[in-house]
Amino acid sequence: xxxxxxxxxxxxxxxxxxxxxxxxxxxxxxxxxxxxxxxxxxxxxxxxxxxxxxxxxxxxxxxxxxxxxxxxxxxxxxxxxxxxxxxxxxxxxxxxxxxxxxxxxxxxxxxxxxxxxxxxxxxxxxxxxxxxxxxxxxxxxxxxxxxxxxxxxxxxxxxxxxxxxxxxxxxxxxxxxxxxxxxxxxxxxxxxxxxxxxxxxxxxxxxxxxxxxxxxxxxxxxxxxxxxxxxxxxxxxxxxxxxxxxxxxxxxxxxxxxxxxxxxxxxxxxxxxxxxxxxxxxxxxxxxxxxxxxxxxxx
Amino acid sequence: xxxxxxxxxxxxxxxxxxxxxxxxxxxxxxxxxxxxxxxxxxxxxxxxxxxxxxxxxxxxxxxxxxxxxxxxxxxxxxxxxxxxxxxxxxxxxxxxxxxxxxxxxxxxxxxxxxxxxxxxxxxxxxxxxxxxxxxxxxxxxxxxxxxxxxxxxxxxxxxxxxxxxxxxxxxxxxxxxxxxxxxxxxxxxxxxxxxxxxxxxxxxxxxxxxxxxxxxxxxxxxxxxxxxxxxxxx
Numbered sequence: 430x431x432x433x434x435x436x437x438x439x440x441x442x443x444x445x446x447x448x449x450x451x452x453x454x455x456x457x458x459x460x461x462x463x464x465x466x467x468x469x470x471x472x473x474x475x476x477x478x479x480x481x482x483x484x485x486x487x488x489x490x491x492x493x494x495x496x497x498x499x500x501x502x503x504x505x506x507x508x509x510x511x512x513x514x515x516x517x518x519x520x521x522x523x524x525x526x527x528x529x530x531x532x533x534x535x536x537x538x539x540x541x542x543x544x545x546x547x548x549x550x551x552x553x554x555x556x557x558x559x560x561x562x563x564x565x566x567x568x569x570x571x572x573x574x575x576x577x578x579x580x581x582x583x584x585x586x587x588x589x590x591x592x593x594x595x596x597x598x599x600x601x602x603x604x605x606x607x608x609x610x611x612x613x614x615x616x617x618x619x620x621x622x623x624x625x626x627x628x629x630x631x632x633x634x635x636x637x638x639x640x641x642x643x644x645x646x647x648x649x650x651x652x653x654x655x656x657x658x659x660x661x662x663x664x665x666x667x668x669x670x671x672x673x674x675x676x677x678x679x680x681x682x683x684x685x686x687x688x689x690x691x692x693x694x695x696x697x698x699x700x701x702x703x704x705x706x707x708x709x710x711x712x713x714x715x716x717x718x719x720x721x722x723x724x725x726x727x728x
Numbered sequence: 729x730x731x732x733x734x735x736x737x738x739x740x741x742x743x744x745x746x747x748x749x750x751x752x753x754x755x756x757x758x759x760x761x762x763x764x765x766x767x768x769x770x771x772x773x774x775x776x777x778x779x780x781x782x783x784x785x786x787x788x789x790x791x792x793x794x795x796x797x798x799x800x801x802x803x804x805x806x807x808x809x810x811x812x813x814x815x816x817x818x819x820x821x822x823x824x825x826x827x828x829x830x831x832x833x834x835x836x837x838x839x840x841x842x843x844x845x846x847x848x849x850x851x852x853x854x855x856x857x858x859x860x861x862x863x864x865x866x867x868x869x870x871x872x873x874x875x876x877x878x879x880x881x882x883x884x885x886x887x888x889x890x891x892x893x894x895x896x897x898x899x900x901x902x903x904x905x906x907x908x909x910x911x912x913x914x915x916x917x918x919x920x921x922x923x924x925x926x927x928x929x930x931x932x933x934x935x936x937x938x939x940x941x942x943x944x945x946x947x948x949x950x951x952x953x954x955x956x957x958x959x960x961x962x
Binding site: 680681682685687700701702704705706709711714715716717719720721 | 767768769770786787789790804805806808809824825827828843844845846847848865866867884885
């Protein structure tokens, strides 16, 4: 059991307090799991640089070594370090897999995300714990997805927390509730195409699966529809790209997922209690996603 | 003398306090309890055993009205999964959309959802009536044993799958019948029942193309000569 949520401003020029929306939505979802909590936040994109979120040792020399590694690849700016969470912007035009390797060659580091706009913040504990460890409530952006985790397989640690970045594809992330039973087969197939994985978590494979489809030229709609047939098991997931958010639910509708929208915004969550923390209007009538149904909202 | 509570602001209380207050009010003979700011909280008004009228001004979460016996519950908003689960008697009316498993294992009474509901609506009903003003999701009416389910809108895949008895009426499109669910001829009594049940919610039963679904009864007893039917069901 896990909790999912998403928030998107429909107007492509609109940016707002999506960090605060995530915090408010994730807080009541803690009953669906407090092993870990995380968000993928989409700010204003920078065409000439990437923003990195990296997990490092809280103390010691690691942040400086990460800085040195990044400085060797491009111009580093907006660098900050809170506890074990490092954020930096880098002017870089090369391959993101290479950049990821460069950072992770520093011991005790893990790249959470690289994107023009996307920043992943996650840690063990609930929404408040993560806010204390790596503040995200004040983040202004276009859209965001969030997750509270109750681990049923793989480790309870930061690395196995959601959202998962579809490494090394910029700005693509996933949050998932459920269990992908053909995970090993799916991962082998994607690994055979040259894709790499940071964890042994089945949800990470969904992110890479969708990113691979998009790279092949599929639309988000096509990728979502394919996933309903290619993924076995139970799932409700949100996939986020720079353009928007897509959602899918398995053919047995075993995991909850509802959505509601008005002219301004789209709200998605496992339970309505999360929606009501950010929208109390009775005009907003949530509807449950059907079995095998997919939906997507692009800015 | 116990305090007669007629209005409860949910935002000021825990779920346990709310349910205890509802039951105290019911025991004290308060005929009408109004609850504000439920904010989609789970497990509200569960196991109320008296004919109290309970009105929620706003959405409720999962399991609202479960196991109630005689209460009249009105939700002016949506509800989450399993509204009215195992309802014994009384009624629940939801003026909004519902979630999955609405009216699951209902034994008596009546559950009405004005909008759409999700998968497995009316699963394993053992009596009573479930009325959905909109559409129902995948595998609704699965393993129904008694009772009546009325769906004004469309029915998702697998409607009435493996139902033992009971009746399902669908006014819209049926995506696919479930295993051993068959269409039966609609009688004058059926039309009268639809008119009466829907009329109670101000819905004109005449505006629909009603289909009546019942059990084909081929799964009641195993027969090796009907291997294909069992293989499809299992």
